[in-house]
Amino acid sequence: MTPRTVLGAVLLALVAITPAVAGGFENGTAALARRDYVTAARMLWPLAQNGDARAQASLGYMFANGYGVPQNYIEAASWYRRASEQGNPNAQYMLGLMYDKGQGVPQDYVEAYKWLDLAVGQASGRARQDWVRIRDAVASKLSLVQTTEGQRRALEWWPVRER
Numbered sequence: 001m002t003p004r005t006v007l008g009a010v011l012l013a014l015v016a017i018t019p020a021v022a023g024g025f026e027n028g029t030a031a032l033a034r035r036d037y038v039t040a041a042r043m044l045w046p047l048a049q050n051g052d053a054r055a056q057a058s059l060g061y062m063f064a065n066g067y068g069v070p071q072n073y074i075e076a077a078s079w080y081r082r083a084s085e086q087g088n089p090n091a092q093y094m095l096g097l098m099y100d101k102g103q104g105v106p107q108d109y110v111e112a113y114k115w116l117d118l119a120v121g122q123a124s125g126r127a128r129q130d131w132v133r134i135r136d137a138v139a140s141k142l143s144l145v146q147t148t149e150g151q152r153r154a155l156e157w158w159p160v161r162e163r
Helices: 003-018 024-035 037-049 053-066 073-085 089-101 111-124 127-137 144-156
Strands: none
Touching: 003 053, 003 127, 024 037, 024 053, 037 053, 053 073, 053 089, 073 089, 089 127, 111 144
């Protein structure tokens, strides 16, 4: 599975597992699904700025890939972080990958493990299997002390909703 395929699967999972909100988010993700990226960005942007974690995760995806917006890993990581802090598992997974690769954030395997571990905790089915495999691959880069630190960070983390 290529990174782009994984990103696409995450976005599809995001749309599939969250109930659609009438109006902006539903229309924004519909535009995204039909590859009308500029319209999607225009519709999702105000929702994301107002704290909608699903819209924030979608914008992170769009910035990571340059869909309707300039490709910018720093901006992608920022949107993923906002959604991750609110408990969005797709954003947590993507932020974990960004920490693993050092894209838009300093490379930090312990922080990558933390976000991936949090995402795995909310995943189910095929996504869970895939995410466990990636989390465990990151864990293989860590010492026992580092893995324990990543687990401690995940256990101490608590979601904070934006107002």
